[in-house]
Amino acid sequence: EPEVTQTPSHQVTQMGQEVILRCVPISNHLYFYWYRQILGQKVEFLVSFYNNEISEKSEIFDDQFSVERPDGSNFTLKIRSTKLEDSAMYFCASREDSSDFNEQFFGPGTRLTVL
Amino acid sequence: KQEVTQIPAALSVPEGENLVLNCSFTDSAIYNLQWFRQDPGKGLTSLLLIQSSQREQTSGRLNASLDKSSGRSTLYIAASQPGDSATYLCAVNGSGRRALTFGSGTRLQVQP
Numbered sequence: 001e002p003e004v005t006q007t008p009s010h011q012v013t014q015m016g017q018e019v020i021l022r023c024v025p026i027s028n029h030l031y032f033y034w035y036r037q038i039l040g041q042k043v044e045f046l047v048s049f050y051n052n053e054i055s056e057k058s059e060i061f062d063d064q065f066s067v068e069r070p071d072g073s074n075f076t077l078k079i080r081s082t083k084l085e086d087s088a089m090y091f092c093a094s095r096e097d098s099s100d101f102n103e104q105f106f107g108p109g110t111r112l113t114v115l
Numbered sequence: 116k117q118e119v120t121q122i123p124a125a126l127s128v129p130e131g132e133n134l135v136l137n138c139s140f141t142d143s144a145i146y147n148l149q150w151f152r153q154d155p156g157k158g159l160t161s162l163l164l165i166q167s168s169q170r171e172q173t174s175g176r177l178n179a180s181l182d183k184s185s186g187r188s189t190l191y192i193a194a195s196q197p198g199d200s201a202t203y204l205c206a207v208n209g210s211g212r213r214a215l216t217f218g219s220g221t222r223l224q225v226q227p
Binding site (some may be wrong): 055 | 146151158159177206208217218
């Protein structure tokens with residue numbers, strides 16, 4: 001069964017460094033998301049991406065974040081200058097098309113630890 | 116702004132019990148609602164998706180209901196097993212923000 005994959009599973013970085021989290025959505029899906037979950041807190045929406053541009057972003061998604069679909073398969077989240085409070089589990093999700101009735105399929109997550 | 120609340124926050128039951136987890140949301144203009152399971156430190160496993168036009172969905176021992184007008188959903192787990200121990204998350208896909216809004220979850224422990 002097709003699934004969303006994410007790499008790495010765990011990333012440790014120093015404060016101020018740049019990180020890139022990678023996701024491979026399900027191959028025929030067109031709508032992509034990033035969510036994050038700080039330890040002990042709710043899963044929060046960061047950004048959605050459709051047709052090679054950001055569709056919507058939350059107030060969390062400030063200038064230190066960016067997303068890109070560099071090729072036909074990968075979807076990346078870049079954090080430019082990491083802060084301690086960026087430590088969280090980051091989930092990628094994809095959806096088949098732009099219909100809001102379709103299910104979002106989640107990847108296993110990348111645990112980011114900022115020291 | 117959509118808010119999702121889950122009650123109870125934690126629940127401990129003996130094996131074999133039937134149980135109900137509750138989810139409420141403030142804006143009834145939703146496209147669908149999903150229930151997820153999350154094991155400690157792990158990802159999200161989708162359990163059930165209910166479309167806004169549906170009243171319930173069933174998968175094995177799980178049954179989820181949706182009352183959109185009152186902003187409520189329940190997840191019913193029949194004959195609970197220790198392997199059901201996990202955090203259960205409810206998430207709604209609303210018309211305001213075209214992304215999922217999650218609740219804080221119910222942490223379930225099933226005692227053998």
